[in-house]
Amino acid sequence: xxxxxxxxxxxxxxxxxxxxxxxxxxxxxxxxxxxxxxxxxxxxxxxxxxxxxxxxxxxxxxxxxxxxxxxxxxxxxxxxxxxxxxxxxxxxxxxxxxxxxxxxxxxxxxxxxxxxxxxxxxxxxxxxxxxxxxxx
Amino acid sequence: xxxxxxxxxxxxxxxxxxxxxxxxxxxxxxxxxxxxxxxxxxxxxxxxxxxxxxxxxxxxxxxxxxxxxxxxxxxxxxxxxxxxxxxxxxxxxxxxxxxxxxxxxxxxxxxxxxxxxxxxxxxxxxxxxxxxxxxx
DNA sequence: CTAATATATGCGCATTGACGTATGTGTGGA
DNA sequence: TCCACACATACGTCAATGCGCATATATTAG
Numbered sequence: 043x044x045x046x047x048x049x050x051x052x053x054x055x056x057x058x059x060x061x062x063x064x065x066x067x068x069x070x071x072x073x074x075x076x077x078x079x080x081x082x083x084x085x086x087x088x089x090x091x092x093x094x095x096x097x098x099x100x101x102x103x104x105x106x107x108x109x110x111x112x113x114x115x116x117x118x119x120x121x122x123x124x125x126x127x128x129x130x131x132x133x134x135x136x137x138x139x140x141x142x143x144x145x146x147x148x149x150x151x152x153x154x155x156x157x158x159x160x161x162x163x164x165x166x167x168x169x170x171x172x173x174x175x176x177x178x
Numbered sequence: 179x180x181x182x183x184x185x186x187x188x189x190x191x192x193x194x195x196x197x198x199x200x201x202x203x204x205x206x207x208x209x210x211x212x213x214x215x216x217x218x219x220x221x222x223x224x225x226x227x228x229x230x231x232x233x234x235x236x237x238x239x240x241x242x243x244x245x246x247x248x249x250x251x252x253x254x255x256x257x258x259x260x261x262x263x264x265x266x267x268x269x270x271x272x273x274x275x276x277x278x279x280x281x282x283x284x285x286x287x288x289x290x291x292x293x294x295x296x297x298x299x300x301x302x303x304x305x306x307x308x309x310x311x312x313x314x
Numbered sequence: 315c316t317a318a319t320a321t322a323t324g325c326g327c328a329t330t331g332a333c334g335t336a337t338g339t340g341t342g343g344a
Numbered sequence: 345t346c347c348a349c350a351c352a353t354a355c356g357t358c359a360a361t362g363c364g365c366a367t368a369t370a371t372t373a374g
């Protein structure tokens with residue numbers, strides 16, 4: 043399914059879109075299902091889905107199905123250079139105001155899911171579960 | 179002329195094209211004039227020029243006129259994150275076979291300009307002059 | 315089997331990007 | 345002043361991309 047040969051052009055092209063950068067920023071070190079992206083970014087679901095497909099075709103994320111939900115996580119690219127660049131990009135995003143706001147909203151959604159009716163029944167992200175909810 | 183506000187999307191989009199990566203690889207730490215790109219890459223001059231303009235619009239390179247020649251060099255982006263990513267990208271390119279071949283061809287063109295009639299009279303690159311010709 | 319939910323994909327449209335070809339612009343030499 | 349040279353830009357074309365909207369697919373519940 044996913045492209046076999048890692049493509050440098052495709053890699054950078056995938057990073058050349060703000061929506062996709064926001065998605066990557068939200069995923070971070072965890073595994074997230076699509077409904078969170080839709081809720082946090084406030085964009086129509088097909089748009090989110092297509093951007094995730096783009097990231098997948100570029101070999102930057104992978105998808106795992108769990109029942110009705112699709113979980114996305116960041117994949118370490120086969121090339122060391124690309125891996126370093128991806129990590130550095132994520133570090134860079136972490137310092138951005140708007141990206142921080144996105145992550146804060148995600149934390150809130152995980153800790154207080156009652157305020158996000160669209161997320162009722164949605165599986166919690168992998169790592170955020172502890173990070174976020176143990177802190178309370 | 180060049181875009182005032184550094185744009186992250188534009189930055190990555192600029193890196194998402196092999197021709198532009200080859201140009202950046204050729205420039206490296208030096209200053210090169212357009213005729214070298216045309217000669218080494220073997221692409222039509224307008225194509226090279228347009229890609230250089232793209233890189234310039236993305237704030238990745240800057241141009242300096244010296245007589246008839248335009249010298250291009252890599253600019254350090256204003257954002258630390260972007261600067262690191264750009265440097266890492268250049269390091270990554272350095273390890274690529276095809277990119278090494280490009281640089282080798284450039285060295286040859288500088289050391290033996292008599293074999294590259296299109297480069298007669300062209301100003302030598304800034305740093306390659308010593309690096310390449312002192313070694314012989 | 316049917317319905318509902320979560321997600322993916324098809325379609326039409328507008329924008330951008332890459333390319334070749336032709337032409338414009340700036341500079342120095344005759 | 346006119347020409348040659350180095351480079352940039354305009355134009356037309358075609359492919360890729362992004363988007364909204366509608367619809368298809370997969371899975372689970374009933």
